[in-house]
Amino acid sequence: MATANPTMFQASDLNQHNERVQRRYRLLFGLMTLLLITPVLLILGTLVVKGGAAISWEFLLTAPTDGMRTGGLFPALLGTIWLVTVALLLSVPIGIFAAIYLSEYAGDNWFTRTINLAIINLAGVPSIVHALFGLGAFVLFFKFGTSILAASLTLAVMTMPVVIVATRESLQAVPQAFREACWNMGATRWQTIRRVVLPNSITGILTGVILEVSRTAGETAPIMFTGAVFFTPFLPQSVFDQTMALSLHLFVAATQVPEIAEQVPFGIALVLIALVLTMNSVSIAFRMWLRGKKKW
Amino acid sequence: MVSSSAAAVASDSAAPADNFPHKLEIRNLTIRYGNAVALRGVNLAVREHEIFGIIGPANAGKTSLLKAINRMDVFTSGMKVDGEIRFNGRDTSRLKNIYALRSRIGVVFPLPVGLPMTVYDNVALSPRLRGINNKADLDVIVQRCLTRAALWDEVKDRLQALGSLLSGGQQQRLTIARALSQEPDLLMLDEFSIAVDPVTTMRIEDVLKELRQEVTILLVTNLVQQARRLADRTAFFLNGECVEVGVTEDLFTGEVKDQRTRDYVEGRFG
Numbered sequence: 001m002a003t004a005n006p007t008m009f010q011a012s013d014l015n016q017h018n019e020r021v022q023r024r025y026r027l028l029f030g031l032m033t034l035l036l037i038t039p040v041l042l043i044l045g046t047l048v049v050k051g052g053a054a055i056s057w058e059f060l061l062t063a064p065t066d067g068m069r070t071g072g073l074f075p076a077l078l079g080t081i082w083l084v085t086v087a088l089l090l091s092v093p094i095g096i097f098a099a100i101y102l103s104e105y106a107g108d109n110w111f112t113r114t115i116n117l118a119i120i121n122l123a124g125v126p127s128i129v130h131a132l133f134g135l136g137a138f139v140l141f142f143k144f145g146t147s148i149l150a151a152s153l154t155l156a157v158m159t160m161p162v163v164i165v166a167t168r169e170s171l172q173a174v175p176q177a178f179r180e181a182c183w184n185m186g187a188t189r190w191q192t193i194r195r196v197v198l199p200n201s202i203t204g205i206l207t208g209v210i211l212e213v214s215r216t217a218g219e220t221a222p223i224m225f226t227g228a229v230f231f232t233p234f235l236p237q238s239v240f241d242q243t244m245a246l247s248l249h250l251f252v253a254a255t256q257v258p259e260i261a262e263q264v265p266f267g268i269a270l271v272l273i274a275l276v277l278t279m280n281s282v283s284i285a286f287r288m289w290l291r292g293k294k295k296w
Numbered sequence: 297m298v299s300s301s302a303a304a305v306a307s308d309s310a311a312p313a314d315n316f317p318h319k320l321e322i323r324n325l326t327i328r329y330g331n332a333v334a335l336r337g338v339n340l341a342v343r344e345h346e347i348f349g350i351i352g353p354a355n356a357g358k359t360s361l362l363k364a365i366n367r368m369d370v371f372t373s374g375m376k377v378d379g380e381i382r383f384n385g386r387d388t389s390r391l392k393n394i395y396a397l398r399s400r401i402g403v404v405f406p407l408p409v410g411l412p413m414t415v416y417d418n419v420a421l422s423p424r425l426r427g428i429n430n431k432a433d434l435d436v437i438v439q440r441c442l443t444r445a446a447l448w449d450e451v452k453d454r455l456q457a458l459g460s461l462l463s464g465g466q467q468q469r470l471t472i473a474r475a476l477s478q479e480p481d482l483l484m485l486d487e488f489s490i491a492v493d494p495v496t497t498m499r500i501e502d503v504l505k506e507l508r509q510e511v512t513i514l515l516v517t518n519l520v521q522q523a524r525r526l527a528d529r530t531a532f533f534l535n536g537e538c539v540e541v542g543v544t545e546d547l548f549t550g551e552v553k554d555q556r557t558r559d560y561v562e563g564r565f566g
Contacts (some may be wrong), residue, residue, distance in 0.1 A: 107373055181409040181471075183371055185422045185478055186399025195421065200412050 047270045054267025068231070068253050069260050073268055075235055079148075079243030080275065082236055083223060084216045086152035087159065092209055094156075095163030102164070103171040104193055116168075123161035130158040131222040139226050149239040151227025158222055159212040166208020170201040206287045213283070214276045220247040230256070246272045317344045318382070319482055319512040320365065325379035327360045327369075334360040338379075338538040340531055342482075347504065347513040349527025349544060351520050351560070356533035358516045362484050365514075366401050367394040384481065399426065402475030402511075406487040408467035410459035411474075415442075415451050418459040418470055422478045437477055444507070445473035446499045465496035472500065476507075483507065484514040489522065501526055520561045524548055532557045 011019070058072055065071035106112040134154025144150040174197050182192040220228075228245040230252050236243040250272060254265040320342040327335040335357035342348040350358050360375075367388055369375040381388045383397065391397050399422065411418050419438045428434060438455070442448040447469040451462070459470050468488060475483060485504075489497040504513055504526055517523050523530045523544060530544040532554075540547070540557045552558045559565055 177405070177407070177409045178411055180368070180371075181403075181405070181411060181474075182421075183368065184366055184398055184401075184403040185425065185474070186395045186397075187421075187425050188395055189371075191425055196411055196413075 044273070047266055047273065051263055051266030051268075051270040054261075054263040055270065059267060060271065063233070064231070064249075068249075068257050069264070073246065073249055073271060075232065076244040076246045076249035076268070077271060077275065078235060079228065080217055080246040080272070082148050082239075082243055083152050083155060083227070083245055084213060084279070086148060086239055087155035087216050088209070088213065090152060091156035091160045091163055091212070095160045096167050096205060098160075099164045099167035099171065100193060103168045104189060104197065119161045119164050123165060125158075127158060127219055128221045130154055131225050133157065134222055135225040144240070146225070146229070146242050147227050147240045148236055148243050149227070151223040151243075151245075152239070154222045154226045155216050155219060158219070159216055162212055162215075163208055166211070167201075167205045170204025170208070171197060173204060174200045203287045203291050206283055206290075210280050210283045210287075213279045217272065217276050217279070218247055220245075220251055224248060246275065318342065319344045319384065320514070321380075321382040322361075322365075323380040323382075325361070325364065325377070325381065327357065327364055327378075328376045329360075330374050333536055335364075336536045338533075340538060340541050342512060342514060343529075344512055345508060345510075346528040347508055347515055347526050349523035349530035350514070350516045350533055351518070351523050351530060352533030352539075353560070353565070354518075355535065357536040358533050359486055361533075362403065362486055362514070362516060365482075365484065366398055366403060367391070370394060399478055400481045402478050402480035402483045404468070404471050404475055404483070404485040404488045406490045408464055408471050408491060410462055410467040410470055412458065412460045414456045415459045415462070415470060416455040419473050419477045422474065441473040441476040442470075444476055444503065445469045446503050447473055465492045468492050468496070469500065469503075472503065480511055482512045482514060484516070486516045487518050489517070489519065497522075520548075520563075524561075532560060534560070 060072055060077065061074050062072035063075050064073060102112060102116065106115075131154065134150060134157065138144050138150035138153045139146055142150075144153075178196050178200070179192050182196050183189075187195070223245055227242060228248045229242045230244075230248065232242055232244055234241070246268060250265060250268040253260060253268055318341045322338055322340050325335060325338040326333065338357075338361065350361070352358055363369060363372065363375070364377045365381055365383070365388070369377045377389070383400070388394075388397055411421065413421070416434075416438055419441050420434045423434055423437050428437070439448060439452075442451060447466060450466060451457070451470075459467065462470060468491065472488075483504075488500065492500070501522070504515070507513065513526075515523065515527055527544045529542060530547055531541040532539045532547065534556060539554050540552060542552070543550070546552070547557055547561050
């Protein structure tokens with residue numbers, strides 16, 4: 001009789017061994033997570049401690065003076081917002097549309113597989129290579145000069161592969177059964193995409209875009225040759241103007257300016273990170289709002 | 297309604313010799329996926345307002361047949377269809393507007409597919425695709441289709457809940473309601489009871505018996521007794537071939553042309 005067996009629920013040696021192994025792995029994964037967030041916390045902590053003193057309305061809203069030793073970083077802050085906005089306006093629509101084509105329309109053949117491989121490889125190209133490409137293509141060949149347009153185009157070319165890959169992944173996470181149910185009803189591919197596929201992949205697509213905001217705002221190399229300058233007394237009036245940018249401003253303040261107060265570069269870094277976090281949290285909030293509405 | 301004695305006389309081939317109006321005629325249909333043949337030289341005809349059963353073991357080509365009828369070959373890479381499928385007398389391979397064809401054919405899949413939208417939107421989707429956007433009209437359609445699918449009483453208070461969160465049996469009835477919202481000429485059910493409990497299966501079967509007045513039903517099933525309960529005529533598919541078409545009861549008790557048919561319905565293989 002099974003119920004009469006008193007040892008039935010006693011842990012065997014094998015059970016105890018499995019439990020020990022399971023605890024060891026949980027500890028390992030936990031430690032790795034801790035290891036992961038430690039540098040993040042250290043960086044943020046250092047920036048707040050060392051740069052916090054520099055932050056003031058004046059720092060945010062005035063131009064640098066005295067060879068960047070005093071004053072603020074407003075032109076660089078504004079320039080970075082310009083660069084990121086224009087770059088995303090270019091890369092996000094193109095990237096998402098291309099991903100929709102590749103995922104929803106294109107057949108699975110050697111040609112599309114080659115394109116997909118090329119996109120993945122493009123995502124791995126170092127940013128300095130993109131910078132030289134931007135210089136050759138946009139600044140010189142298309143004669144945009146060093147301008148916000150040329151720099152943003154360079155950033156757009158750099159971010160587009162990641163937008164495409166992230167979008168394609170989230171489109172393909174939508175179960176095929178949903179599409180087939182729609183098609184069987186007489187819906188066209190586009191009706192299916194609009195009513196079923198996109199509403200259920202938009203959160204994943206936004207995640208990809210969010211990651212790209214951070215990367216775009218922080219990149220220095222691609223904009224150094226194409227549109228960003230060390231210092232300009234003028235604020236950009238259009239996309240054809242040169243501009244200062246936070247990332248380059250930080251690089252200059254940290255390495256090129258002698259006898260600068262330590263808190264200035266830390267303050268610039270803090271503003272850069274705060275800008276990225278602000279942009280991210282807007283899209284994260286939007287994403288959470290969307291996610292609250294849809295689920296399968 | 298088709299009387300069974302008349303049906304027994306009628307030929308099972310696609311030859312338009314009998315006097316019944318054919319909803320669907322299939323001639324010499326062969327379906328390939330790459331080099332693999334899923335269906336080979338199938339001939340059959342489905343009459344208006346009958347429930348036509350298709351039985352057969354796995355890999356018999358039953359689902360491929362449904363896909364070909366709905367012209368899903370266009371959206372399935374590697375799928376190649378030869379032969380002729382006539383729906384309402386029109387050769388579907390020559391239709392320019394396959395979307396209109398598909399909207400005339402309702403499909404219910406083996407596993408329920410509640411689309412990730414509200415119960416209401418699930419049923420209103422097809423009318424909306426047809427351009428019906430008036431709320432009052434949609435309300436009427438949604439209530440009528442859910443009622444006919446025997447689901448209205450269970451969901452009338454939560455039409456705004458997500459369709460994908462209903463239970464499996466409810467989702468399958470939601471799928472049927474969605475198919476009915478297309479106001480189809482032909483309803484194709486592909487092993488609809490796989491993921492559904494017996495009570496719900498019986499309720500859906502009752503629904504199908506009533507629907508026979510209005511639509512033609514093509515019922516693919518892995519349960520031979522289900523075909524026996526519902527289908528006026530039944531085809532037996534095996535390894536990509538249509539072995540036999542006949543009045544359903546004849547497959548079980550009458551003369552069969554091929555012994556394999558009797559062996560299958562009596563459970564000796566499959």
